[in-house]
Amino acid sequence: MIAAVIGKGGVGKTTVASLLLRRLLDAGERPVLAIDADPSSCLGSALGLAVPRTLAELRDGLREASDRPASMSQGEYFALRAEEVMIERPGFDLLTMGHPEGKGCYCFVNNLIRDHLDRLARSYRHVLLDCEAGLEHLSRRTAGRPDLLVCVVSRARMAAETIARSLALVRALHGSLPRVELVLNGFEPGEPAALEAEARARGSEAEPFARVLALPRDEALARSESAGASLLALDAASPALAALGDWSAR
Numbered sequence: 001m002i003a004a005v006i007g008k009g010g011v012g013k014t015t016v017a018s019l020l021l022r023r024l025l026d027a028g029e030r031p032v033l034a035i036d037a038d039p040s041s042c043l044g045s046a047l048g049l050a051v052p053r054t055l056a057e058l059r060d061g062l063r064e065a066s067d068r069p070a071s072m073s074q075g076e077y078f079a080l081r082a083e084e085v086m087i088e089r090p091g092f093d094l095l096t097m098g099h100p101e102g103k104g105c106y107c108f109v110n111n112l113i114r115d116h117l118d119r120l121a122r123s124y125r126h127v128l129l130d131c132e133a134g135l136e137h138l139s140r141r142t143a144g145r146p147d148l149l150v151c152v153v154s155r156a157r158m159a160a161e162t163i164a165r166s167l168a169l170v171r172a173l174h175g176s177l178p179r180v181e182l183v184l185n186g187f188e189p190g191e192p193a194a195l196e197a198e199a200r201a202r203g204s205e206a207e208p209f210a211r212v213l214a215l216p217r218d219e220a221l222a223r224s225e226s227a228g229a230s231l232l233a234l235d236a237a238s239p240a241l242a243a244l245g246d247w248s249a250r
Helices: 013-026 055-062 074-085 107-121 157-174 192-202 219-227 239-244
Strands: 002-006 032-036 086-089 092-096 126-130 148-153 179-185 211-215
Touching (some): 002 013, 013 032, 013 148, 013 179, 032 107, 055 074, 074 107, 211 239, 219 239
Parallel strands (some): 002 126, 002 148
Antiparallel strands (some): 086 092
C-alpha cells in the first residue's frame, strides 16, 4: 500500500503521518518506507531522527557528478548513492526528499527519482508519504500513484478548501480517486464545525471519503511535540492514537 498524507501547510500532516507509522508498526505491518516529501523536512524530527542528508541534495550533486564509473548508468549510480540518505530503523526506513527544484531543468533526474522509488517500494509492505502542501510530488508523479489518500484538515476554512482542490487534481491526473480518508485534526467527533469542515473538503465529489476521523486535542501529544520527543514513543493511551483506529487491515 502507498498511503499519501496530504493537506494545507500547518494542518498537522507530519503529526498524522507519524501517528499512522506508529499504528502500522504496532500492528506488525512491517517493513514500512516513510518518505518525507515536504521541503520543511520535519518528519525525521517528529520521529526523533536526525537527517544528515536529503535526496534533493543527492539530486543536485548528480547533475554535476564526475565520479560516476563509465560502466554504470545514471540510474544505477543514483540507486547506489541513494543508500547514503536512507535512515534505517527496526520496522521502518526513512527517506527525506528535501527542497524543491532549483535552477535548471531537473526533469531527467526527477525521472530517476521516480523510477528508483518505484523499485524501492517493492521491498516494503507499505509506503507512507508525508506530502508537501503543493502536491508537487503527486502532480509530477515522483511518488507514484497512491492507493490511499489521507486528507488532513484543521479548523481553518482554507484547509478544507485545499483538500477539495487536491482531490480534483488527483482525479484529473488519474481519472479516478483511490481510497480517501479524512482526518479532522483538533475536532471532537460529531461537533457542528467538524461536519462543516467535512462538507467543504468534499467539494464537488459526491462521496469521496471512505472514512472520516476526528482527532481530539491530546495533551500528551502536545507535550511530546513541545519537548521534541519521538511520536513513536507516545503513550499507547493517547486519544489521538486511539482515534486513528486499527490500521492492520489497510
